[in-house]
């Protein structure tokens with residue numbers, strides 16, 4: 001086998017909490033993560049050529065691409081002799097959206113390289129390599145419903161959250177993650193999620209309990225110029241969403257629905273105003 005195509009799923013934060021600032025400049029987080037059906041397709045091909053080539057829609061496929069970084073990290077950490085690669089990414093997940101699109105492409109690249117070159121490599125080894133590529137990459141390797149702690153790389157797999165429909169709506173701007181972290185004074189944070197309650201609700205398969213506890217503390221430090229995030233949340237509530245929040249460091253806002261028809265109706269309305277609106281479900 002010289003080529004493999006894998007889906008790279010987008011993620012949502014059902015909760016996002018910031019616990020403390022660390023000596024290394026990062027923050028200790030506590031996040032309940034969930035993959036959704038929106039995905040890129042990542043094809044990794046071993047070629048007879050030279051070097052690592054990456055095509056990724058309009059996003060640079062050069063050394064700055066996380067998928068290329070992931071491939072380099074795989075060879076460096078495993079001792080597998082580096083070989084020439086083509087990484088071809090069909091992009092659907094918007095970039096800089098809070099949905100871990102780039103991290104998910106990197107994770108799919110790592111999973112593909114394991115399948116092609118070192119199938120015996122244990123999952124925890126692959127996640128360790130993933131952590132050197134980016135904070136969200138280990139979670140993207142694992143997927144599903146999980147608690148992510150530390151920088152985001154310490155994972156606990158949870159029982160699958162109740163299957164919900166998620167409408168994703170990305171306004172037409174990007175929010176810098178380091179900028180948002182720089183606005184956080186941990187001792188002054190308010191509007192923090194009830195992570196324990198969320199874990200309990202997931203454990204008991206309690207959809208209402210999950211919906212009641214969706215929350216992202218980053219919303220409380222958003223600069224005023226990004227207030228459209230709150231407008232979209234209000235629209236979701238008017239459109240019958242049972243929970244709504246920003247995902248990650250934004251700007252994408254999601255609305256959750258138990259009822260598929262209600263999700264479809266909300267999608268149809270928002271899609272008329274926001275080109276980057278997606279109808280998805282938990283996977």
Ligand code: C5P
Pocket residue numbers: 025026027028029134135136150151152177178181
């Ligand atoms: O690890 P990653 O490159 O995804 O992180 C991007 C930036 O976000 C970091 O340089 C840091 O400023 C901030 N960050 C943080 N705490 C985390 C994750 C990211 O402060 N747990």
